[in-house]
Amino acid sequence: MAVETRAESTDFARMHNELPCRSQQIDSLLGLFGEPSHWTYPSLFIYGHTATGKTLVVTALLQTLRVPHAVLNCIECYSQRNLFEGILNQLSSYVPGPDNGYSALYRCDNVNDFIRLLRKVIETEKFDKETVYIVLDKADRLRGLDLTLLPALVRLQELTGNNVCVVFISELVWEKFRCGTGLVEPYQIHFPNYSRAELVEILSLDCPSEYGTDFYRNYVNMLLGVFHLACRDLNELRYLAQLNFARYRKPVDRGEATEQDVRKLWKNIEPHLKTAIDSIYLREVSSSQWERMQSQTADEETIDGDLSQLPQTLAPRASVELPYYSKFLLIAAYLASYNPAKSDRRFFSKGRVKRTKQTKGKKTASSQLLGPKIFALNRLLAIFYAIGDERIVPTANIFTQVSSLVTLKLLAQASGDEQIDGAKYRCLVSLDFIRSIGRSVRFNVLRYLYDFI
C-alpha cells in the first residue's frame, strides 16, 4: 500500500473498522489511487448490487485521503449543464448561495467548455500536482444524456491533459454502458454481495450500547434465519432489525428472561418475524406507526401471540370505491381486454345466439397469462351498454369517466394523445379486483370471461 502523506495511519485503521468486510476493495482502490502526485488510471468503474458499500467506501476514502474531489449524484444531473457546473462548483469549493444569486460559478453547457473550464479550475486551485477525482454516483443515468458525454468523461484525462480520474459508480455492469464509439474501457472493480457472516458482522455494529454485543448478535442471527432467504438487501435488513428489536428485547427488559436465554427469546420473537415477512419490502406503515402498533399489541399482550387481528392500517389494502357507472365501465374494459373480440357476439348479443360450428383448434394459452389486450373505445362502450342493466343515456359524463379511469391508472391509454378518433385502451386491474367490483354491483364477471367458460 502506498504511503499517504496527508492521511494518518490511524485514519486508515478507523476506516477499516467502520467499513468492515470491504478491506479487499479498499486496498485495491488505495493501490490504484497511489500517492497524490501519481497519475491514476483515467477512469474507474465500480459496480455491485444495492447496498454493498460502493459509494460509502469511495467517499470515505477520498475524504480520508484529503485529495481534491467532487462527488455527484447523477440523478440530480438531469442535464449536462447541471453535471458540469456541479463538478466545477465542487472542485473550486464554491457554494451557490444568496450572495451570488444562486448561480453557478461558470456557465457551461457543452463538453468543450467543460474541458476548458476544468483546466482553468485546476490551474487556479493549484491542483496540477495531484490527482483530481470526480465521482459520479448512479452513473447509469449518464447514458440518458448526450451520446458523446460518456466517452468524453472516460477520456477526461486524455482530453484535459491533467491528472484527472473519473470514478463511475453503478449497479449495472459495464457492458450495459457500451454504445456508440469512442469508449475506453475503464478499470473495473466489483463489490460483491455480503455473505451471511458478513451481514451478521455489519448488522451487529448497530448494537445499542445498553445491550451486550452477543445478545444483539444472536438477535441478528435469528433475524437472518428468517429473512435471509427472502432478502439480502442490507438496508432492508437493517430496517427490519431496527423495527423488531423492541419486541425482541421485551422479555429481557421485563426481567422474564436473561440475555443468554436464547430459546425463550426465539419463541417470543418468531411469530412476529413470520408476520413481518409478509410485508417485507412493502413499508406500508411507517416505522413509527409499526412501533405504535407493536406497543399496542404488547399492551394487550395475549400470550399466544394472536396476530391475525392486525390493525386496520394493514388489513384492507386495495379497496377502491367507484361510482356506479364507473364500475360497469371498468368491468366492460376488463372483458374487452381479456376476451377475444370474436367472442363478444356470443356473450353480449341479446337475441338468439346462433352457435356456429366451433372451430376450436388447439387450445391457445389463457389470456390471463398473456395479459390485457388493447381495445378500442367503441368496443368498450358497446360492451358497457350491453352489460349495463338499464337503459343508459350516452352522455358526456360517461366519456369523462373513461378518462378519469385513465387518470386513476385503472385503465391505460394505448394510443397517442393526438389520435382522437380512435382512442385505444387497456385494462390494468387484476382479476380479483374486478371480481370484487363485480360483486358490489351483482355482476358475475366469470360468467362472461372467455377463459372460464
Add this chain to the structure above:
Amino acid sequence: MAETDSFTKACFAFKGSKRKEKTSIDTYGFTDKGGKVRYSTYSHLWQNMDERIKATQAKLYATVFDDLLAYIKLSHKDFCPSTESKTLRTKRKEIPTTALVMGVNMPDHETTVTTLTALVRRSVTPHVATLASKDCPSMKAIMTKTLQQVVANAEALEDDDDVDVSLRKTGCSMSVLASWYTDITSRKRSPQGSPRKRKADGQLRRLFPPVVVILEDLEGFSAPVLQDFVALCSHYLDRIPLVLVFGIATAVTAIHQILPHAVSSLLSIEKFQSQSSSDYLTHVLDQVLLTNEFPFKLGSRVFYLLLDIFLYHDFSVKTFIQGLKFCMMEHFRVTAVSHLCCGAGQVAPRVAGLGHAELERLRQLPSCMKYVESQPVDRRKPLLLDDTHFKEVVTQLLVDIDSYHQHVFPLLHCLHSISKDLPRHPLGKQLREIYGQLLTGDISSTEAYKNSFSFLRVMSRESLVELLQKCASQLEGFSIFDGVVKTLRDFTAKFNDIENFTALKQKVNRSPKKGGSSNERRQSDGLIPQEKEVTVFESLRSDALQYLDDLFSEHLVCHKNLPLHEIFYFDALSAVKRHLVGTPRAAIQTALSTPHYYLQCSCCEAEKEAILGSMPDICVAYKLHLECGKLINLYDWLQAFVTIVDPASVDDDDDDSTGNDPNELMHARFIRAVSELQFLGFVKPTKRKTDHVARLTWGGC
C-alpha cells in the same frame, strides 16, 4: 348572424354585451328593477350558502387534517443540519411521508389540497409546494415548480427583507434549495443572537420549519420522474427537513405501483383517510338544503338528477354544488317573482313593493290558481281583482311555507333516525333518500313509510324507548317542538313505568306479545287496538306510534300541495339537463338533422325531414344517407347530393351531351362531406362492394 369582414370560413368570437341583465329584461318584459332585485337576492343567498358550504367542509376536514398536521409538525422535531460531526456510517433516514387517501372524486381534490396547503402554511411552515402531475412531466419541471413555490412563498411572507432571489434565471436544483434553506434558517437564527434564548426545544423547531411538498395526484405522475424526485429528496434529507404528502385517489397500493422497492424504502409512509364523499354530501345537504335558513329548494326531479350525477358518475360534491348553483341562477333568472324567495323577515316589505304586473304573474302560477279555485266562490273575486287583499294573502302564504320548512326538516331528521336501522331499510339508509321521497309526494302515503311503521309496531320495549329518545333528542332545541318533545318524554317515562306493571300482567296473560296476533291485527285494520289480549305495553306502543304517525302525516307533506311553492322550489328538469348533462351524440344528430337549431339562420329553417340546398353540405349528405340501406353507393349518393345542392347544373347537364359528371367543385364538396361523416363515425369504407361505404348507424327514414 353577425357579419365579419373576413373571407375565410372560421369561427369568430363576438363578445356579448352584458347578456345577463339584458335577457332578463328583454325576454321577460320586466322592469329593470325587478331583474336587479332578483339578481341581488340571488347573489346574497348564494354568498351565504357558499360560506356555509365552506364552513362545513372545513369542519369535516378538520379531524383528518389535524392528525396530518400533527404528524408533519413532529416529523422533523429533532432536525439539526449538523453536517460536520458526521461519522462514516450515517444512520439511514426515511423521508416522512403521508399518504392521504382522498377517494375517487377527483374534482373535489383541488379544494381539499388548497385547504390543506393553506392550513400547513398557516400552522406549520411557510415552505410549502403543491405539485400537480400535469405540471411535472420532467425532472427539470418538478424541481423548478418546487423551488419557485417554496421560495416565492417565503418571499411573500417576509417581503421587508429584500430577499433578492432570481431563481427563475438560474438552474433550479436541489442543491440550490438546500443552500437557500440553510441561508434562510441561519438568517432567522442570527438576529436572535445569544444562544441562551434558543435553548427551548419548541423554539428550535420553529427555527427549522420543515419543507412540505404536496403531490396532488400521485397516480398521474410519471413513474421515473417521481422515483428520481424521491431519491433526490432522500439524498438531501440531512440538509433540508423534507416532508412529502401524497394525494392518492385509489388506494395506498398505488404508491407501490409507481415506486419500486429501492425508492419506496426511502419513505416512511403514514396513511390518512379523508372523509368519504358520500358523508361529505350528506353534511352539505344537511347544511344547505335541509334547513329553513336558505329558502331556495330543489324540486324532486332536479334533486334526483343531481343526486344521480353524484352517485352514478363522479362522486364529486363540487359538481353537485355547482349544479345547485346553476339551479339557483336559473331559478332566479326564469321564475317571475323569485325575489320573494327570501327569509320570512323580508317577505312583508317585498310583497308590499310588488307592482300590478308582478301580482298578475303570481296569480298565474299554477299552484296559486289551484289555491284560488279551492276557495269559496265569494272569496275568489277579491283574490283575483283586489291587489291589496291579494298581497295580504300572499304574505300569509309565504309565511306559511316558511313555517312548513321550520317543521319539516327536524321531523325529517326524526323520521330518519327512526327508520335508518330498520331491517331492510324501507326508507333508505341515507337521509337524502327520505328527502327525495318527501319531494316527490306525501311521505305518509308511501308504501315504504307504511312498511316501516309495520316494523315499528312489532318492536320490543327497549328498542322502542331508544327510538323515542332518539326522536326527542333530534327535536330538542327547536322551540316549536317543545310540546312534542314533552309528549315523547312522557311516552318514554310511561314505557319505563310499565316494566313492573307488565311483569305483573305477564302472570295474568300467558303470552303478552303474540307474533301471530299482532300480524293479524295489522292485516285486519291498522290502528284500532282494542282486542282481548292487548297488554298495557301494546296499547301504549300503539298510542305512541299513532302519535308519531299523526305528527309525521301532518307535517311531512309534499311541497307541491302548498300554494306559491314555485317561488321556492326549482324543478325545471329539462333546462338543468340541457346545461349540466352533455349529450354529444344527441347534439351531433340535432346539428345534422336540424342545423337551424344551432345556426339560427333564416336559410336553413325548414321542416325536420326536408332537405334544403342551403343547408351545410354535411347536413345534406347526412340526410341523404339516412335514406339508404346498410351499404351506400357513392355515385348515387353524389348524384342525389348534386341534385339538391345545385339543381341548376343537373338540368344543364341533361341538355349537354358531355355526360352527366358533376363539376369538380361539387365533387370536392361531396367528398369533404362524406369524410366528415366518416370522422363522426356515421359511415366507414368497406371492401364488400366497390364504390360503396357502409353505414354504421340504424334508423332514419
